[in-house]
Each structure stands twice: as structure tokens, then as C-alpha cells.
Amino acid sequence: MKRTLGLLLLVLVLTLAPQVGYADEVIKIGVFEPMTGANAAGGEMTVEGIELALEIKGEVLGRKVEIIVVDNKSDKVESANAVSRLIEKDKVVAIIGSYGSSLSMAAGDIVKKAEVPAVGCSPTNPLVTLNNDYYFRVCFIDPFQGTVMARYAVNELGAKTAAVIQDVTQDYSVGLSKYFIDAFRELTGDKNSIVELSSYNTGDQDFTAQLTNVKNKKPDIIFAPGNYGESALLIRQARDLGIDVPFLGGDTWEAPEFLSIGGDAVEGAVFSTHFTAEAPVTSESGVFLAAYRNKFGKEANAFAALGYDAYMLILDVMEKAGSADSQAIRDGLAEVKGFVGATGVINLDENGDAVKSAVINKVDGGKFIYLTTVEPD
Amino acid sequence: MKIKEKSSVTLLILLALTIVGLFLANKFLDSYKIRIITLSGIYITLGLSMNLINGFTGMFSLGHAGFMAIGAYTVGILTMPIPMKEMNFFMQPIAPFLANVEWGFLPALLAAGIIAGLAGFVIGAPVLRLTDDYLAIATLGFAEIIRVVFTNTQSLTNGALGLKGIPNYTNIWWSWGIAFVTIWFMTVLMKGSYGKAFLAIREDEVAARSMGINLFKHKVMSFSFGSFFAGVAGGLLAALLGTIDPNMFRISLTFNILLIVVLGGLGNIVGTAVSALVVTIMMEALRFLDESINLGFIQLKGIPGMRMVVFSVILIAVVLIRREGALRKAKRV
Numbered sequence: 001m002k003r004t005l006g007l008l009l010l011v012l013v014l015t016l017a018p019q020v021g022y023a024d025e026v027i028k029i030g031v032f033e034p035m036t037g038a039n040a041a042g043g044e045m046t047v048e049g050i051e052l053a054l055e056i057k058g059e060v061l062g063r064k065v066e067i068i069v070v071d072n073k074s075d076k077v078e079s080a081n082a083v084s085r086l087i088e089k090d091k092v093v094a095i096i097g098s099y100g101s102s103l104s105m106a107a108g109d110i111v112k113k114a115e116v117p118a119v120g121c122s123p124t125n126p127l128v129t130l131n132n133d134y135y136f137r138v139c140f141i142d143p144f145q146g147t148v149m150a151r152y153a154v155n156e157l158g159a160k161t162a163a164v165i166q167d168v169t170q171d172y173s174v175g176l177s178k179y180f181i182d183a184f185r186e187l188t189g190d191k192n193s194i195v196e197l198s199s200y201n202t203g204d205q206d207f208t209a210q211l212t213n214v215k216n217k218k219p220d221i222i223f224a225p226g227n228y229g230e231s232a233l234l235i236r237q238a239r240d241l242g243i244d245v246p247f248l249g250g251d252t253w254e255a256p257e258f259l260s261i262g263g264d265a266v267e268g269a270v271f272s273t274h275f276t277a278e279a280p281v282t283s284e285s286g287v288f289l290a291a292y293r294n295k296f297g298k299e300a301n302a303f304a305a306l307g308y309d310a311y312m313l314i315l316d317v318m319e320k321a322g323s324a325d326s327q328a329i330r331d332g333l334a335e336v337k338g339f340v341g342a343t344g345v346i347n348l349d350e351n352g353d354a355v356k357s358a359v360i361n362k363v364d365g366g367k368f369i370y371l372t373t374v375e376p377d
Numbered sequence: 378m379k380i381k382e383k384s385s386v387t388l389l390i391l392l393a394l395t396i397v398g399l400f401l402a403n404k405f406l407d408s409y410k411i412r413i414i415t416l417s418g419i420y421i422t423l424g425l426s427m428n429l430i431n432g433f434t435g436m437f438s439l440g441h442a443g444f445m446a447i448g449a450y451t452v453g454i455l456t457m458p459i460p461m462k463e464m465n466f467f468m469q470p471i472a473p474f475l476a477n478v479e480w481g482f483l484p485a486l487l488a489a490g491i492i493a494g495l496a497g498f499v500i501g502a503p504v505l506r507l508t509d510d511y512l513a514i515a516t517l518g519f520a521e522i523i524r525v526v527f528t529n530t531q532s533l534t535n536g537a538l539g540l541k542g543i544p545n546y547t548n549i550w551w552s553w554g555i556a557f558v559t560i561w562f563m564t565v566l567m568k569g570s571y572g573k574a575f576l577a578i579r580e581d582e583v584a585a586r587s588m589g590i591n592l593f594k595h596k597v598m599s600f601s602f603g604s605f606f607a608g609v610a611g612g613l614l615a616a617l618l619g620t621i622d623p624n625m626f627r628i629s630l631t632f633n634i635l636l637i638v639v640l641g642g643l644g645n646i647v648g649t650a651v652s653a654l655v656v657t658i659m660m661e662a663l664r665f666l667d668e669s670i671n672l673g674f675i676q677l678k679g680i681p682g683m684r685m686v687v688f689s690v691i692l693i694a695v696v697l698i699r700r701e702g703a704l705r706k707a708k709r710v
Contacts, residue, residue: 035667035681071667071681076625080618081412081661088409102622105541109619114408127541130464169528169624171537178468201525 026066027324029314030086032097032107037074041255042099042303046121049300049307050096052291060315061324067311072098076106083107087114093326094119096310099303101125101171108132117330119314121306122274124251125171129352136333136352138309138341139274140376142172146179148272148358148374149223149248154187156372157246159220161188161195165210165234167226168199176225176250184223195219200234202227207234208241215243225250232262239265246270254302259366269363270371274302275343276359278370284312288342302343309341392557403549411549412617413661418552419613420653422559424637425646426606429563431635432644433572434599435579436505437513439631441607443520446527446626447496448489448608449615450534453543454478455485456616461542468538469531482546486555486612493608494601496523501600505593508582517628527623539622540615547617555613556650559606563646566602575599579644636688640695642702652702656688663687 031050033043047069054067068090072079079098086092087110094117098104101123111118111134120128120137124145129135153159162184167173181194195217198210211234214222224234224247235247249271258266277299280286288308292300316339317332318324336348344356360371402414423441430438459479462471470476480488504515527534534540566572574595577585586592615621641652663684670677695702 084409084412088407105620106618169537174537
């Protein structure tokens with residue numbers, strides 16, 4: 001008995017010893033993402049990108065990097081708890097996350113108080129970084145995306161009138177619609193160029209009421225940002241009703257489900273997104289795409305690319321600052337200029353928002369086809 | 378008489394010990410642990426308020442998230458600094474009568490409770506004619522209606538964008554202070570004639586009515602009190618997080634509280650309080666189940682959501698084996 005115990009003890013010591021040896025050398029970066037709940041799919045894609053980045057570049061300043069992923073259950077209260085835990089228990093120096101603007105906002109006050117910088121991957125609501133010196137993001141925000149689509153509609157499609165159908169329960173949909181409307185009115189110089197603004201709720205299945213209204217107004221294009229599921233259904237029903245004008249949307253449409261639910265109906269749908277696998281925007285895109293294909297055996301998506309960029313950006317800032325101290329990282333992030341990421345060249349403005357190009361994709365032959373890249377002003 | 382004195386002395390000692398414990402926790406623990414303890418206080422209030430409606434009066438109501446939403450938005454809008462309001466409402470300006478309002482925390486919390494309580498009264502009056510499943514569906518519908526209304530009233534609530542920058546007033550003392558007030562209120566209420574009437578209604582409505590208990594009055598009263606405390610707790614939660622949005626107040630929030638009430642035992646004040654504390658702490662403590670576990674010789678990859686399975690198992694076990702709740706004596710109150 002004693003010998004077995006002794007042996008066990010020896011094994012324990014041996015397995016624990018190396019870990020203890022370099023424990024204080026490791027740089028810890030916290031990740032809080034929705035791994036369960038309503039936003040789980042988005043969170044999972046983002047974490048894939050971050051894990052890939054860790055594999056490619058697992059060391060900085062001669063120290064190993066460790067990522068600690070915690071689940072925020074797509075829940076605001078849990079999100080705040082998760083971030084608090086990363087800071088206090090795991091003592092991370094920087095934080096990445098989260099998919100979903102409201103989940104990121106729940107973390108805002110905590111990172112600000114603890115003075116630990118956070119980099120969001122895909123929260124596009126302007127409120128996330130507003131009035132918070134410790135929150136940054138590598139994606140563009142709703143105002144830019146809405147403006148881009150309005151410009152595309154007016155300049156490329158020659159649209160004079162538009163109808164907007166928004167998902168009133170989703171912050172990004174409401175935000176995108178608002179900025180699309182503002183920009184469209186300005187570009188056309190016509191206050192009445194938005195002929196209809198309709199709303200629906202997440203989970204709705206029947207959009208005929210909204211679409212019949214829209215049909216009567218005869219718009220040149222329809223802007224309908226929303227979740228891929230509802231949007232695909234909406235477009236199908238529009239085609240069934242005989243509405244044949246182009247549909248425009250936002251980055252959430254970039255999902256295989258959008259194609260499978262929409263089928264033939266979504267052919268020709270155009271949307272703005274962060275990234276395309278087809279036309280690498282930078283040299284880093286090529287590296288990322290190849291590595292992603294290699295590891296996961298499928299084409300990369302925008303959320304993985306943004307997760308990858310958030311991680312790489314933090315490491316780059318650490319390298320430049322020559323320090324893994326939270327405050328140094330924050331100061332470095334505030335001055336990011338011309339960082340070459342997989343999703344484009346990233347500059348962070350005074351709010352901590354990324355100023356970068358947007359990609360416009362089109363559905364063609366059951367695939368997402370790259371159309372053009374729109375540079376920021 | 379002697380027994381009564383003895384039990385109140387024990388209660389006082391328990392109270393003093395808890396306060397000392399909270400004081401020590403506040404002083405020596407890190408902000409993560411303090412946050413969890415603060416959250417537990419809020420869940421105690423929530424659990425007890427739901428217990429009053431579901432446990433004591435026997436009305437199966439699922440509208441709690443709705444009342445919390447009312448309380449949270451009341452506190453959020455009333456306490457938010459004026460410049461922050463302008464920043465938040467960038468889509469559509471805030472309604473003029475709210476634009477220049479900035480209240481202290483206590484009046485805002487009271488307002489949250491009163492408005493939620495009034496909503497409870499208004500909803501309760503027609504809906505409480507229903508019983509059992511029908512009541513559950515009606516109250517569930519009500520909570521959803523509140524959420525949809527808040528999503529669509531852009532100039533009042535900022536719609537789906539939510540509110541950000543609500544001052545973080547909630548600390549360990551606010552949340553536990555309110556929790557103690559709630560425990561005290563529930564104890565006094567249940568000892569008095571109203572409490573006895575609630576229990577009578579739960580046991581047998583016909584018998585209670587034939588004994589001269591005004592069913593309608595007592596049901597509405599229980600429902601409004603429950604809503605009041607749900608509103609206050611919602612306000613505390615808003616000030617703890619500093620940000621709220623309508624999607625927070627989904628049915629899953631109600632189920633979280635229901636889990637606490639069922640585990641603690643329907644109609645058990647102490648049980649509910651303890652179960653609120655335990656569930657909140659366990660929800661965080663069990664996070665290691667989500668992570669990958671290194672046993673030295675084998676690396677088990679973590680499955681996100683494993684910790685939720687534990688709660689499901691406990692819930693099933695309690696419902697099957699100890700329906701009176703994990704902490705409850707076999708005798709009913």
C-alpha cells in the first residue's frame with residue numbers, strides 16, 4: 001500500500017513539476033465567447049480562429065502564450081461573470097471577445113475597472129467601445145457597413161428607391177438599417193427615396209404582410225439585414241410573391257445555412273462582410289486561409305478570421321511594446337496603425353474601432369462570389 | 378413563548394454572523410468572488426419573490442422575467458447620467474420627459490419595485506382568474522409582451538440596442554441588504570393572517586373561499602408583492618451589470634429562478650435563500666467541467682455546457698426523490 005502511494009506521489013510530482021516550472025513565464029490571454037446557447041455557432045467559429053492563431057504563433061517575447069476559453073452561455077450575466085473570472089482568477093493580461101455586441105457590453109465596465117484591455121472580434125454595435133478606453137475591436141461598425149451598402153446600391157445598381165425590412169429585435173439589424181437609410185437618402189438627394197420601412201422579430205416564419213406592403217411600393221432594391229435563417233426565408237417568400245428586385249444585407253448572411261435554406265431564391269443576393277476566402281486581401285490572409293484549410297478541412301469564414309486577427313493584433317502589440325503588461329498592451333492598442341491582418345489592414349481610431357475595408361459578396365450558383373472591396377473614407 | 382424567543386435569538390446570531398461574513402468577504406476577496414456573492418443576494422430576492430407567488434400561494438406563474446425587465450429598465454433609465462443618455466440614444470432621441478432625469482439609487486429602486494408591482498396588479502387582476510397551466514401560459518405571454526414592447530419603444534428603452542453606462546451602484550451591501558429585507562418581509566407576511574390565507578388558497582381554493590377568504594384579493598396581493606420584489610431585483614441586476622437589453626429577459630431567466638425555487642423547496646423561505654446562494658456559486662465553481670481536464674496521463678477535451686448537465690441531473694433527482702425540495706423538512710410550513 002505504502003509503495004503504491006509513494007509511486008502515485010512520484011507520478012504526481014513528475015507530471016506537475018514541469019508545469020510549475022514555467023507557469024509564471026506563460027502569458028495568459030483570456031477568451032470569452034458564447035460556446036453554448038443561442039449564439040453558440042458564432043462563438044465556436046471565432047474560437048476556431050483564435051486556436052489556429054495560437055498554433056501558428058504560440059510564443060511572444062520568448063514566452064509561451066496560453067489562451068483560456070470560458071463560455072458565456074450567450075447570457076449577459078454569465079458574460080460579466082466570465083470576464084471577471086478571467087481577470088481575477090486566471091490573471092490574464094488581455095481579453096478577446098465576444099461574438100454578440102450585448103455580451104461584449106456586459107464586459108465593458110469590468111475590463112475598464114480592472115484596467116485589462118479587451119479586443120472584440122465581431123461586435124459591431126457602436127456602443128461597445130464608446131466611452132471605454134479599454135475596449136477595442138478588429139471589425140468595422142454598423143454605421144460603416146450600412147453606408148457601404150447604400151453606396152453600392154446607388155452607385156453600382158443605380159437604385160433610386162429602396163425598401164428596408166429590419167429585424168427589430170437584433171441590434172445590428174436596427175443599426176444597419178438606420179445608417180443605410182441615412183446614407184441612401186443623402187446619396188440620392190431624395191428624402192422620400194426610402195419607400196417602406198418594415199419590421200419583424202427573430203423567430204418569425206411568415207413575412208408575407210411586410211412583403212406585400214413592400215411590393216406595392218415598387219422599390220428598386222430591398223435592404224433586409226437580419227439573421228441568416230429569417231433572411232433566407234424572407235427572400236424565398238418575396239420571390240414567391242413575384243418580387244424580383246435585388247436583395248441587400250449584412251455580414252450575418254455569410255453562413256452555409258443561408259444558401260441551404262434560401263436555395264434558388266437567394267441567387268443574386270448581395271451583402272457586405274469582413275472577409276472573403278476567394279480574394280485574399282493581404283499577405284496574412286493567404287497564410288490564414290491555407291492554415292485554416294489544413295487544420296479544419298473547410299473554407300474559412302469571417303468570424304474565424306476576426307478571431308485570428310484579434311489574437312495576432314494583441315501579440316503584435318506586445319512585441320512592439322516589448323512587454324506583456326496590461327497597461328502597455330492597452331497603450332499599444334490605442335496606437336495601432338496599419339496592422340496587416342487576415343481581414344485587411346487595420347487602423348484603430350480614437351474610439352478603439354477598426355477602420356478598414358469591407359468586402360461585398362454575392363450569391364451566385366449556390367456559392368458566395370467576391371464582388372468588390374470598399375475602402376473606408 | 379420561550380421557544381419563540383430562542384428562535385429569534387438564533388436568527389439574530391445568524392444575521393450577525395452573515396453580516397460579519399459579508400464584511401470579511403468584501404474586504405479580503407477579489408472582485409470576481411465579490412461579484413458572485415453580490416449576484417447571490419440578487420438571486421435570493423428573486424427566488425423569494427417567485428416563491429411567494431408559486432410556492433406559498435400556489436399560483437404557477439412564469440412571468441418573472443417580464444417584471445424584472447420593468448424594474449431593470451426603470452432603474453437604468455432613471456439613474457443614467459444625462460450625457461450618457463445622449464450617447465445611448467443615438468438612433469432616436471430619448472423621450473423629452475426622461476431626458477433630464479437623474480435619480481439616486483434608492484428612489485430609483487423603489488420606483489422600479491412600485492412600477493413592477495403595479496404592472497403585477499394590472500396583469501394579475503384579469504389573469505388570476507385562471508389556474509394552473511392556463512395561468513402559466515398567460516403569465517409567460519405577458520413576459521414576452523413586455524420584451525417585445527421594450528424592443529419596439531425606441532425612444533423610451535433604446536430598443537434592441539439596449540442601454541449602456543448605467544452607474545454601478547449595486548454592491549454587496551445593496552444586494553444583501555435588499556435580500557435581508559425580503560427575507561424579513563416574507564417571514565412577517567407568512568406569519569400573519571395574509572400568509573395563512575395564501576397557504577389556505579394553495580391547499581384548497583374551495584375550502585378557503587367557504588371559510589370567508591377573499592380569493593381574488595389575496596391572489597392579486599400575493600402576485601403584486603412578488604412582482605414588486607422581482608422589479609427591485611431586476612433594478613439591482615441592471616446596476617450590477619451596467620448594461621441591459623430586451624433579449625436578456627427571455628424565458629430562460631425565469632427558468633433559472635424556477636430552478637432555485639424548486640431545489641430549495643416550494644414554499645420554504647430558508648430553503649430558497651440557501652438554494653439561491655448554492656446555485657449561483659455552483660454555476661461558477663463548476664466551470665472546470667467545461668474545460669479540458671489534464672489527468673497527467675490523459676487529456677480530456679472539455680465540452681462546453683457540461684456544468685449545465687449537473688444542474689439538470691440534480692433537478693431530476695430532486696423532482697423524483699425529494700419533491701419537497703432538497704432542503705425541506707417533510708412537514709409543510
